[in-house]
Amino acid sequence: xxxxxxRTSRLTVGYRADKPLLEDLDLELGGGRIxxxxxGNGAGKSTLLRTLAGSLRPLAGSISIAGTELRDLSxxxxxxxxAIVTTDRTMAGxxxxxxxxxxxxxxxxxxxxxxxxxxRAIVREAMEATGIAEKAKEPLxxxxxxxxxxxxxxxxxxxxxxxxxxxxxxxxxxxAARIDxxxxxxxxxxxxxxxxxxxxxxxxxxxALEVADEVWVFDPAIHTLxxxxxxxxIGSGAMELPxxxxxxxxxxxxxxxxxxxxxxxx
Amino acid sequence: MRTRIVxxxxxxxxxVLFAGGLFLGSVDIPAGEVIDALRGKSDESIxxxxxxxxxxxxxxTSALAGMALALAGLLMQTAFSNPLAGPSIMGISSGxxxxxxxxxxxxxxxxxxxxxxxxxxxAFLGAMAVMLVLAAFSSLVRSSTLLLIVGILTxxxxxxxxxxxxxxxxxxxxxxxxxxxLGSFSSVSLGDLPWLTALCLSLGAMAIFFAKPLDALLxxxxxxxxxxxxxxxxxxxxxxxxxALTAVVTAWCGPIGFIGLxxxxxxxxxxxxNAHRRLIPATALCGAATGLLCQILSTVPANAYGVLPVNxxxxxxxxxxxxxxxxxxxxxxxx
Numbered sequence: 378x379x380x381x382x383x384r385t386s387r388l389t390v391g392y393r394a395d396k397p398l399l400e401d402l403d404l405e406l407g408g409g410r411i412x413x414x415x416x417g418n419g420a421g422k423s424t425l426l427r428t429l430a431g432s433l434r435p436l437a438g439s440i441s442i443a444g445t446e447l448r449d450l451s452x453x454x455x456x457x458x459x460a461i462v463t464t465d466r467t468m469a470g471x472x473x474x475x476x477x478x479x480x481x482x483x484x485x486x487x488x489x490x491x492x493x494x495x496x497r498a499i500v501r502e503a504m505e506a507t508g509i510a511e512k513a514k515e516p517l518x519x520x521x522x523x524x525x526x527x528x529x530x531x532x533x534x535x536x537x538x539x540x541x542x543x544x545x546x547x548x549x550x551x552x553a554a555r556i557d558x559x560x561x562x563x564x565x566x567x568x569x570x571x572x573x574x575x576x577x578x579x580x581x582x583x584x585a586l587e588v589a590d591e592v593w594v595f596d597p598a599i600h601t602l603x604x605x606x607x608x609x610x611i612g613s614g615a616m617e618l619p620x621x622x623x624x625x626x627x628x629x630x631x632x633x634x635x636x637x638x639x640x641x642x643x
Numbered sequence: 644m645r646t647r648i649v650x651x652x653x654x655x656x657x658x659v660l661f662a663g664g665l666f667l668g669s670v671d672i673p674a675g676e677v678i679d680a681l682r683g684k685s686d687e688s689i690x691x692x693x694x695x696x697x698x699x700x701x702x703x704t705s706a707l708a709g710m711a712l713a714l715a716g717l718l719m720q721t722a723f724s725n726p727l728a729g730p731s732i733m734g735i736s737s738g739x740x741x742x743x744x745x746x747x748x749x750x751x752x753x754x755x756x757x758x759x760x761x762x763x764x765x766a767f768l769g770a771m772a773v774m775l776v777l778a779a780f781s782s783l784v785r786s787s788t789l790l791l792i793v794g795i796l797t798x799x800x801x802x803x804x805x806x807x808x809x810x811x812x813x814x815x816x817x818x819x820x821x822x823x824x825l826g827s828f829s830s831v832s833l834g835d836l837p838w839l840t841a842l843c844l845s846l847g848a849m850a851i852f853f854a855k856p857l858d859a860l861l862x863x864x865x866x867x868x869x870x871x872x873x874x875x876x877x878x879x880x881x882x883x884x885x886x887a888l889t890a891v892v893t894a895w896c897g898p899i900g901f902i903g904l905x906x907x908x909x910x911x912x913x914x915x916x917n918a919h920r921r922l923i924p925a926t927a928l929c930g931a932a933t934g935l936l937c938q939i940l941s942t943v944p945a946n947a948y949g950v951l952p953v954n955x956x957x958x959x960x961x962x963x964x965x966x967x968x969x970x971x972x973x974x975x976x977x978x
Contacts, residue, residue: 430868459869461865461866461869463863468861468863469861471861471911473916473918476918477862480862480870488852490854490920532866
């Protein structure tokens with residue numbers, strides 16, 4: 378395994394110091410790997426991702442990416458360390474795919490955002506890598522949900538960061554686009570030659586597990602994350618921790634959750 | 644390519660309307676005399692005085708005010724992520740009016756250059772006060788409609804304060820305040836024109852420095868922050884700049900409705916894009932053209948009462964645009 382690319386040390390996250398959602402996390406994510414966060418609503422998936430992305434201060438502890446401490450980095454320098462993909466609503470329907478992807482170069486360009494020929498080449502490569510290059514001149518507003526999400530992933534790729542954080546990147550997509558997007562994440566990570574890793578949260582456990590190397594599950598009982606390789610986690614039964622007591626089991630053959638009732642009837 | 648053609652056409656239209664404003668008016672002046680006046684040939688005649696001292700300042704003011712308000716509206720729409728944001732509808736103009744009312748009604752004796760400085764300064768403070776309320780609420784409420792309602796309600800509160808000031812003021816100052824409040828591009832003297840021009844152009848030019856963070860803000864707060872934008876600081880600067888643009892125009896012309904809200908939408912429809920590097924110049928030119936058109940429409944129906952209030956004209960242009968945008972919001976895909 379490569380040297381850890383993302384590392385946290387005794388990280389505590391939450392909105393209020395007297396009510397931390399997760400405590401004393403010592404997380405590690407190696408280069409070229411995909412980790413999937415699994416947890417129920419309100420468990421703190423988004424809170425953890427926001428904290429790692431620097432938009433929420435940690436209650437305690439520290440975060441480093443590729444050896445760089447995130448604390449005290451300016452927004453522009455932070456943007457060179459990590460890129461995000463969300464499903465936030467945007468007002469960017471009037472930007473073309475190319476213009477949107479070019480926003481990924483903002484941390485590297487001057488005050489007017491003028492792109493160098495190198496920036497242009499990186500934008501083009503990002504669009505090609507995500508399979509959205511033929512829509513380069515289309516406004517975002519005319520794309521399907523799946524295509525728009527590819528454009529947002531291309532924006533993150535163009536940012537050329539060691540880490541990508543994705544908060545429910547497939548939540549508004551249809552089934553084909555979900556599977557397609559997950560496979561895209563795998564290709565991007567493999568193509569980086571170990572220089573880029575992805576941490577994503579997803580309710581869409583099946584397709585996410587297909588491409589994941591690691592699984593990080595929330596254990597709400599003790600405010601922590603249980604982490605391990607996909608096989609370890611499935612083998613140890615840790616997959617059922619987030620939904621303990623809710624009549625949900627992890628179906629090993631399907632690689633997804635199912636109801637306790639189904640299991641019994643088989 | 645489309646942007647370049649639209650910008651050229653808008654520039655031509657602005658020049659044509661500017662000339663139109665000089666040739667047309669509530670008094671008929673033959674074209675030859677207008678040209679003579681502009682070339683400084685007949686500086687004693689009545690038509691020369693009308694053209695140079697009435698029409699020229701009013702026409703220039705309408706172009707500058709239209710540009711400034713349109714830019715203020717564009718900056719607010721992106722800063723608040725709200726396609727219905729604008730200086731008048733969200734109460735910024737009312738805030739500026741309250742500032743002006745305080746000077747005009749409470750200290751009617753402040754005159755001359757200091758009166759101007761006091762009016763602009765208090766208009767700016769009033770605009771910023773409302774802007775602060777909106778900024779505070781925009782971090783609390785996510786819904787753009789709710790924010791709009793807060794802006795409208797703040798507008799009512801400032802109007803109530805203005806009504807109170809009117810109630811206790813002398814009748815002369817009330818009269819001058821009411822006239823100012825109707826909105827007019829015609830009240831700027833030739834002497835004030837360089838000041839208005841310098842302020843509007845310098846503040847307007849600052850907008851272009853925000854094109855990059857504005858584009859990032861279109862993607863929403865989280866994406867903008869992830870692109871290296873210090874979201875809080877940039878948003879504050881945008882609100883100060885749009886407040887200043889609104890305050891300058893309001894101090895001289897009164898609260899002008901709808902231009903700030905509608906023109907950015909017209910500009911988006913014309914260039915078919917949201918990228919601010921192109922949208923800012925298009926909005927500026929389109930605002931100037933719209934201001935000029937309103938000025939011409941308010942002076943042409945000559946009557947015993949003189950020039951119509953601008954605020955009787957702007958809704959005729961603004962309201963249809965807003966209704967169109969609301970109805971086609973999904974399909975237009977610019978919002």
